[in-house]
Amino acid sequence: xxxxxxxxxxxxxxxxxxxxxxxxxxxxxxxxxxxxxxxxxxxxxxxxxxxxxxxxxxxxxxxxxxxxxxxxxxxxxxxxxxxxxxxxxxxxxxxxxxxxxxxxxxxxxxxxxxxxxxxxxxxxxxxxxxxxxxxxxxxxxxxxxxxxxxxxxxxxxxxxxxxxxxxxxxxxxxxxxxxxxxxxxxxxxxxxxxxxxxxxxxxxxxxxxxxxxxxxxxxxxxxxxxxxxxxxxxxxxxxxxxxxxxxxxxxxxxxxxxxxxxxxxxxxxxxxxxxxxxxxxxxxxxxxxxxxxxxxxxxxxxxxxxxxxxx
Ligand SMILES: NC(=O)c1ccc[n+]([C@@H]2O[C@H](COP(=O)([O-])OP(=O)(O)OC[C@H]3O[C@@H](n4cnc5c(N)ncnc54)[C@H](O)[C@@H]3O)[C@@H](O)[C@H]2O)c1
Numbered sequence: 001x002x003x004x005x006x007x008x009x010x011x012x013x014x015x016x017x018x019x020x021x022x023x024x025x026x027x028x029x030x031x032x033x034x035x036x037x038x039x040x041x042x043x044x045x046x047x048x049x050x051x052x053x054x055x056x057x058x059x060x061x062x063x064x065x066x067x068x069x070x071x072x073x074x075x076x077x078x079x080x081x082x083x084x085x086x087x088x089x090x091x092x093x094x095x096x097x098x099x100x101x102x103x104x105x106x107x108x109x110x111x112x113x114x115x116x117x118x119x120x121x122x123x124x125x126x127x128x129x130x131x132x133x134x135x136x137x138x139x140x141x142x143x144x145x146x147x148x149x150x151x152x153x154x155x156x157x158x159x160x161x162x163x164x165x166x167x168x169x170x171x172x173x174x175x176x177x178x179x180x181x182x183x184x185x186x187x188x189x190x191x192x193x194x195x196x197x198x199x200x201x202x203x204x205x206x207x208x209x210x211x212x213x214x215x216x217x218x219x220x221x222x223x224x225x226x227x228x229x230x231x232x233x234x235x236x237x238x239x240x241x242x243x244x245x246x247x248x249x250x251x252x253x254x255x256x257x258x259x260x261x262x263x264x265x266x267x268x269x270x271x272x273x274x275x276x277x278x279x280x281x282x283x284x285x286x287x288x289x290x291x292x293x294x295x296x297x298x299x300x301x302x303x304x305x306x307x308x309x310x311x
Contacts, residue, residue, distance in 0.1 A: 005029040007069035009055060009102070010076030011048070012039025014181040014188070015119060018222045019073050020048050031067050034076065043180050055098040064105040071115045071229060074102055080186040081124060084146035085272040095149035100156050107164035115167040117229040118157055120150045122172035122238045122279045123213065124272075133214075133242050135280035136172070136235060144272030154236060167232040171225055174240030174279050177299065178218030179306035189247060190215065190254070190300065194307045197258035207269035209248035212276040214240040217299035220292040227288040240279030241292050253297070257304055 006023045010016035011032030016039070024030045024047060032044055035054040044050055051063060055076055077095050078084065084091035099118065106114050126134040127141030142148040154170055161168040181188045183195030196203045216239060224239040251264055284290045294302075 003027060003029050004070040005031065005067060006071045006073060007031050007033060007063075007067050008073045008075065009033045009098075010039060010074070012036055012041060012043050012050065013075060014043075014178075015176060015218070015221065016073065016075035017043035017180055018178070018218050019075065019225060021045055022222050022226060023073075024048055031069070033063060038079070038182055038185060055101065056093050060101045060105040061109045065109050068111065069114060071117070072102060072106070073117045073225070073229065074099060075119050077119070078146070081144045081146045081272045082186045082270050084144050084149070085270070088145035091145045091149050092152075095146070096152050096156070099153040103156065103160040103164070103166060106166050107160060110166075112165065113167070115169065115229055115232055116157070117169045117171070117225060118153060119225070120154055120170050120172045120236060121147060122240055123175050123277055124274065125151055125172060126277060128274050128276070132244075132276060133240075133278040133280035134238070136238055136283055143274055146272070158234075161234065169228040169232045170236040171228050172236050172238045172279070173221055173224075174214035174216045174238075174277070176216055176218055176221050178303050179310075181218075181303075183307075189213075190250060190303060191307075193251060193254050194258065194304055195311075197254055197260035198304075198307055198311055200260070200262070202262060203251065203264045204267050205247055205251065205264045206267050206273060207247075208266065209251065209264065210246050211273065212244040212246050212278065214243060214278045215245055215250070215296055215299070216240050216292060217294035217296075217302070220294055224284060224288060224290045227290050231288065233287060237284050237288065238279040238281050239284055239290075240281050241296075242278060242281055243296070244276065244278040245296060250300075253300060254304070257301060
């Protein structure tokens with residue numbers, strides 16, 4: 001049987017590079033499409049090809065015809081909630097328009113049987129919901145342009161699925177963490193904290209540090225994404241751990257593991273940040289037969305080890 005080909009947009013980034021590696025290990029041909037805006041070439045394994053392309057301006061039809069993917073894993077995005085509040089139109093171009101362009105390419109020059117996985121957000125799409133853990137049947141209440149762009153993309157995906165028969169899947173991940181996460185961006189509190197702690201730099205906490213998040217380790221997330229892409233269910237699936245941890249708890253645990261002695265600097269809460277989110281993962285458990293394996297303490301230790309080796 002001939003090898004299947006996957007196109008991983010954003011495959012030089014944190015999540016995309018792990019998905020690319022997983023598929024490569026499973027015997028796929030893997031091509032990464034990335035503009036290296038936040039991703040790094042060093043995240044891409046030697047046996048994976050890179051198509052250097054800015055998906056907002058590049059020719060996605062040409063790329064689709066060239067690669068002829070069986071599956072597209074669309075992870076490229078502007079990922080910072082904070083940046084989205086300052087640059088909403090930039091966020092919409094990167095996150096909504098690019099998603100539509102890929103779907104248009106699949107529906108016009110695609111073979112007609114490709115699968116398409118979209119990484120939405122479980123951490124931001126439900127807003128400050130009172131229903132904790134948040135399940136997928138809640139009506140999204142996006143509080144930031146980033147969350148709006150993800151919800152909007154989900155709706156476009158539904159449209160293309162219905163009218164162009166694309167085998168789409170949508171996952172809504174909690175906060176993802178692990179090796180290769182960019183510590184220099186505005187998102188990814190665990191990577192930012194570890195990097196600062198290992199370099200003995202000051203750490204800013206926005207708000208009082210009591211805001212609660214659900215943190216999922218990257219290998220668990222990748223497994224959930226692959227399962228979702230194989231089933232292409234018609235509705236979004238949360239991927240999280242059903243456990244909530246405050247930013248201060250993360251700070252304290254990492255301080256202990258990294259032997260960091262400085263106190264955090266508390267700054268004003270940022271617009272768009274929500275107070276508490278924990279995801280209900282019953283759908284993923286029942287339909288994907290998926291549940292997370294890595295508990296937070298282990299995931300944090302693995303992530304620190306990686307940063308120590310790659311600092
Ligand atoms: N990290 C998290 O906690 C988290 C949580 C939920 C959802 N997500 C989603 O997962 C996906 C991956 O996030 P990540 O944390 O790996 O971010 P990342 O910044 O590490 O990766 C994004 C990749 O996309 C590339 N990219 C961005 N704009 C591009 C463009 N116009 N053309 C080509 N390439 C472009 C970047 O260079 C980078 O390699 C995103 O869709 C994000 O919204 C992330």
